[in-house]
Amino acid sequence: MSMLKHFLFALFLVLSSSALCLELEISELVKAAKSGDAEAMYGVFFEIVKRGTVEHPVTKKDGKLATYWLIQAGEHNSVKAAYVLQTCYETGCFGVPIDKKRAQHYKELAKKQRPSK
Numbered sequence: 001m002s003m004l005k006h007f008l009f010a011l012f013l014v015l016s017s018s019a020l021c022l023e024l025e026i027s028e029l030v031k032a033a034k035s036g037d038a039e040a041m042y043g044v045f046f047e048i049v050k051r052g053t054v055e056h057p058v059t060k061k062d063g064k065l066a067t068y069w070l071i072q073a074g075e076h077n078s079v080k081a082a083y084v085l086q087t088c089y090e091t092g093c094f095g096v097p098i099d100k101k102r103a104q105h106y107k108e109l110a111k112k113q114r115p116s117k
Helices: 003-034 038-051 060-075 079-091 100-113
Strands: none
Touching (some): 003 060, 038 060, 038 079, 060 079, 079 100
16 A cells, blocks of 8 residues: 555544544533533533534534533533523524523523632
8 A cells, every 4th residue: 555545544544533532422421411410411512513614504403402402501500501591592592592581590690600719
């Protein structure tokens, strides 16, 4: 095999194993999220969203799944999710409708949960 073929084969193996590791990580996050871990719930949301690009946005189905986990994380007192949900309820992002009352709720939750200095 030529040097280029060896390189391309090695690159393929690295990329394949990276994708597999990512799927395993998400699988573990989902398992933890289903058991009630708020940070894992937020992690599932984040992993789904970060897969999207301008050229290849997240599918509608994955977007709904991401929003589901974001809301679950917020309901389980994740500070990170509270910050995102505050913005989403103020502006209508990630399929969340504008709702000033809910935005205020998550603003207060984030403030309450924020670590003190």
